[in-house]
Amino acid sequence: MLPFLARRLLQLIPTLFFVSLIIFSLQQLLPGDPALAMAGEERDPAVLAQIRHEYRLDKPVYVQYVYWVGGVLSGNLGESMRLKEPVLNLIAQKFPVTLQLALMAIVFSLTIGVTAGVLSAVKKDTVVDYAVNIVALWGISTPNFWLGILLIFLFAVHLGWLPASGYVGPFEDFWLSLQTTILPAFVLGNSFAAVLMRHTRSAMLQAMGSDYVRTARAKGLAERVVVLKHAMRNALTPVVTLGALEFGTLLSGAVLTEQVFSIPGFGKLIVDSVFNRDYQVVQGVTLITATTYILLNLLADIAYVLIDPRLRS
C-alpha cells in the first residue's frame, strides 16, 4: 500500500505544476495591457503603476510565475480587487455553501441513480428498464439551469411551496436551510443521477452474468440475496468511486445552479468575479477547484485499492 501511495503522490507533482501553469497563463490572454484590464474603470497612472508593481507585471513572465506560485504555496492567492479581501478568505467563506449543495446532490443522486440502475439491470428489457433508460437520457440532456428555472416556476411561483431564491445556512435555521437548498440540490444532482443510473445498470449487468452469481444461484439462494448480496456489492465498488470523479462535474454545475437560485457559493463567486474583472479571484477559484478535484481523485484511488485487495499488488 505504501509504495502505491508514494507513487500516486509523486504523480501529483507534475499534474499540479501544469495546472498552476495553465491557470497562470490565463492572465496572458487578457487583450492589451493586463494592468489596464485589471484596473477596470480606473485610468489614474499612479494606480496603474501600483498594479504593475504589485503584480510584477513590469517583470518577465517567468519571474511573475515564480512569484505567483511562491505566493500560492505560502497560502497567498492574491487579493480581490473589488472586495479588498484575500482570495483565500473569500473561498473559505463560500466553499461550505457549495459543499452543502454538492453533498446533498450526491446523496440524492446515489439514492435515485443506484436504485434505478439496479432495478433497470434486474428487469432488463422490460418496461422498467426502458423507463429508466429514458429518464437517464432526459437527465443527461437537460441543461440544469433550465430545469432550475422550470422548478422555480412550479414550486415557488405557481405553488408557493418553496422560496424562489436565496440561502440560509444549516446552523442558522435547519428547516429554512433545507427549504432553500432542496431544489438547487435536486437540480445539481439531476445529471449525476442519470450518469449513475447508466453506470450502475451496466456494472450490474456485468456482475449478473458472472460466474459467482451463477454459483450463488446454483446453490439455491433466493434471487433477492443473489442480487443484493452478491451482484450489487461487487458492482457498486466502481460506481461509488465514480462519485469522486464526478465531483468536478458537480462543481461546474454549481456555477449555474447557484446563479439561478442566487446562492452565495463558490460558483456565484466565480461568475461575479468574472463580471467585475476580479481576475485574481477567478484564478484562485479555478486553482482551488482543480486541486480539490485532484485530491478527491487520489482519495478515490486509495479507497478503490482498500476495497479491492486484488489491486494492491
Next chain:
Amino acid sequence: MAVAEALAVELSEESPGARARRRLLRRKSAVLGLVIIVLLVLVALLAPLIAPYDPVQQSWTAIRKPPSAQHWFGTDESGRDVLARVMFGARASLLAGVVSISIALTLGVPVGLLAGYGGRWIDVLISRITDAMLAIPFLILAIALAAFLGPSLPNAMIAIGVTATPIFVRLTRGQVMAVKVEDYVEAARAVGNPPVRIALKHILPNILPALIVQATISIATAIIAEASLSFLGLGQQPPAPSWGSMLNTAQRFLTNAPWMAVWPGLAIFLAVLSFNILGDGLRDALDPKER
C-alpha cells in the same frame, strides 16, 4: 432464417462504411436523433426565410404577449417574437457545437497521435498536460478562458474548443497505443514507411470510428456549454438571439411571462438529446465489439 440472412449480409463483401450505416439505420432512436439534427440544421440555415418575424425587431405594442395565432411561442420583454428568436438561436448553438468540437479535433488529434506514436518523453509530457487540463472542471475552465478572452460567441467557441481538446488527446493517444502494435502497422513500418505516413495513412483511419462517436457526444456537451456561457453573459451578446441568453432574460419574467423560459430550454434539450442518442447509436454501429 432471419439470422442466416443477417449473417450472409454480414459476411458479404460489404464495406465498413456501408455496414456501419446499415447498423445505424437499424436503431430507431439513432435515426430519430439524426432526423431532429437535420431538422435543426435546416431551421438554422433557412431561418431568414422561414422565421415569421425579424428576431431583433422590437415592438412596444406586443410586449410579453402569450402564445397566440400571431406569435406561436409568444413575445419577449421587448415585444420580439420568441419563435423567430428560437429559430435564429439555433444558428449560435449549432455553430458553437460544431466549431468548438472542430477546434478540439484539430488540436487534440495531432497531439494525441504525437503522444501515442512519438517517444516516451513526448508522451509523458503531453499526458501530464492533458491530466492537468482534465483536472479543471469543464465549465469552470471554459468560464475562466471566456472571461480572460472577453465575452463574445467566437471567444466562447474558442474557450469550449480548447477545454474539450484534452478529451480528444487522451482518446487518440489510447487508440493509437492499441492500434500501433497491430500487424498491419508493423508491416507498414517494416516496408520503410516514415512515421508521419504511418500515423496518417494507417493509424488515423482505424481510430476514426472512436473519434466520430466521441465528437458526436462532445457536440452535445459543447451545445450545453455554449448555452451555459450565454446564460451567464459570456457567449452570444444581445440583441443577437441565443438560447442561453434568452433563458437568462426569461428568468426575470417568470411570474408574468413563463412561456419565455419554455421554448429556448426545450430547444437546447432537443438539440442535446438528439446528439446524445445519435452518439449512442454510432457507438453501437461503429464499435467492433458489438459486431
